[in-house]
Amino acid sequence: xxxxxxxxxxxxxxxxxxxxxxxxxxxxxxxxxxxxxxxxxxxxxxxxxxxxxxxxxxxxxxxxxxxxxxxxxxxxxxxxxxxxxxxxxxxxxxxxxxxxxxxxxxxxxx
Numbered sequence: 001x002x003x004x005x006x007x008x009x010x011x012x013x014x015x016x017x018x019x020x021x022x023x024x025x026x027x028x029x030x031x032x033x034x035x036x037x038x039x040x041x042x043x044x045x046x047x048x049x050x051x052x053x054x055x056x057x058x059x060x061x062x063x064x065x066x067x068x069x070x071x072x073x074x075x076x077x078x079x080x081x082x083x084x085x086x087x088x089x090x091x092x093x094x095x096x097x098x099x100x101x102x103x104x105x106x107x108x109x110x
Contacts, residue, residue, distance in 0.1 A: 007058035010069075018073050019062055021055045029073060031059035 009022045019028040026049050034045040035056065046056045063070055085091070090098070 007055055008062040016076070018076075019059075019066070019069060021051060021059055024049070024051070026051065026059075027073075028059045028062050029070070031056055032063045035060060 007022050008019050008028060010017050010019050014020055015025055015027055020026055021028075021031070031045060034040045034048075035042055040048075042053055042056045042060075045051075046053045
């Protein structure tokens with residue numbers, strides 16, 4: 001097993017089996033989102049999570065080499081989100097809007 005592969009693990013007891021950096025709860029998807037979607041430099045992504053740069057690179061390599069696993073994780077997340085919403089959970093956008101509305105109410109009450 002390569003050193004990179006050893007850095008990324010899956011355990012059903014950690015993040016529901018999502019691939020994470022070994023010894024952390026930092027998912028491969030999180031690292032990919034930071035570096036690819038937000039254009040964060042690899043070094044900054046590593047620093048913000050107290051990781052080695054090699055860990056971030058391993059996560060990005062895992063993401064690229066395992067599209068079937070990534071698709072499975074994304075599908076699982078979508079199903080969990082749908083179930084949560086059906087059960088009455090609010091989205092982050094709804095929560096932020098409610099918070100903003102409460103703040104507006106507080107300032108108009110003064």
